[in-house]
Amino acid sequence: MHIQGIKNTLLFSLLLAVFAVTAKDVSVDLVYPKQNQENDQLMLSGTIKSKQHANVSVLTPGVIEAIAVEAGQFVKQGDVLLTLNNVIANSQVAQADAALNASDITYQESHRQYQEVIALSENQVVAKTLIAERKAAMAKAAADKSQAGAILAEKLETLNRHTLTAPFSGVITERFVEVGEWVTPQTSVLSLVSSNQLRLELAVPQEYFPYFKSEKLKVRITPDMLNTVPFEQTISQVISASNELTRTFDVYIDIDETHQLISGTSARASIALPHTNPQKIWLPSSALKHHPDGGYSVFSVTNNVAKRHIVDVLAFRGDEVAVFGAPKQLAYVINGVQNLKDNNSVVVNSVSGSAQ
Structure with missing residues (x-):
């Protein structure tokens, strides 16, 4: 019985020793980091x-009368793209032009009458009030003529806006409308791309x-x-x-x-x-331990003891990661880092690369 007790005690001690070694020592593979020899x-x-890419629209509302281009066609700046029906616009231009002619005649007559009273006033046979009336009438006629000219210019601009031209040279990539459709300045009619x-x-x-x-x-x-x-x-x-x-x-x-x-x-x-960080090293992504707070660390091994290094992640490249904050001359653990802790004892299986 005494001998059996001794055997049981020895067996129990052996199991504790094996358990202690198993719990303490972690089997790891190491790699030496890569350093930048040239720019990343x-x-x-x-x-x-x-x-230059524009969805072109008309400048005034109207009905499309003709489309001069198709998708895929090259156009030069100023080429006609489409025209709107301009019958009413032409009529308005004609009316404005006639109004300008009439106001010009009125002005010429008022100017003649004013010059007439000025000549008579030299002989002092015309009242000053009449001279003032003729002068005011001439000024009003001049203002009416100016207004008529502005109206004609507006009507001509409206007429010109019935013709849409290319704002720049390029290729028509798409046409959104057909002849006979009503369009407004909010309607995109063509897509034009500079080549x-x-x-x-x-x-x-x-x-x-x-x-x-x-x-x-x-x-x-x-x-x-x-x-x-x-x-x-x-x-x-x-x-x-x-x-x-x-x-x-x-x-x-x-x-x-x-x-x-x-x-x-x-x-x-x-x-x-540019190669701006000489302390940056490249490691396999598997060497990176993720922290709950969003940070990162890596583990080096010296004399079979793991040492944790808090690092900043600078970049990822395929299955590699660039980090800052880890010494370049050490070898780093590349497997099982999520369960590894600072100062853990480890057993090194293999080492890749060489110290810098």
Whole structure:
């Protein structure tokens, strides 16, 4: 019985020891971080758009009499796009023109009568009140003539507005109306896109905004079209406002006409970001431990003991993450970090990479 008790005690102690080792030591794999030897490349996809794209509308209400263009047709600035029925407008111009002629005759007669009394007044045979009456009549006739001229100009402008011309050169991409329809200035009749002034529009994640504040960054553009080659351009404009839904800001890159691209097509952009943070290191995303408060940490291992480092996440790239706040010369745990704690004892299975 005494011997059996000793055996049980030894077995129990062995189990406690095994349990203690199992609970204390964690099996991990390590990796040494990568460091930037050159600028980071931000890869994005965007849309080539025209800087001039208008849904054209008429300047006055009316019935469409003729449409001079079709979708796909190239037009020059000033070309006629459509005309409205202008019978009433022509009649109003004729009436205004006749009114102007009549007011001109009235003015000429009042001017003659005024000059007549002025001549008679030299012999002092005309009352001063008559001279004043003739002068006032001439002034009123002049004002009536001016008003008639303004009315004629207005009617001519209204007549001209019955003809819609192209505000700029480009391609008609869509037609929204037909002959015989009643349209108003609130009605879009045609869609016109300039084919000469194109730009690539990109939506950039908001965390990259500091890179775009002070530098004219270079962009390598690869159009998603057959028989096109990549080319480089410089960022033209950065919109300093973030979209609340997508958390992105807009970047525009003007494209030279020599590349002969088409509005509405897609293109990929590679932007070389300036190397502004030499302490940034790249680790596999699996090395990152997420905290309940939204923060992050990583674990290095020295002498089989885990050490936690609170880090800032700078960027994600595929299955890698860039962090700041972790020494570059240490190796970091890449498995089981969610259950790992500071100062845990670990057993190292493998080590990848080499110290910098």
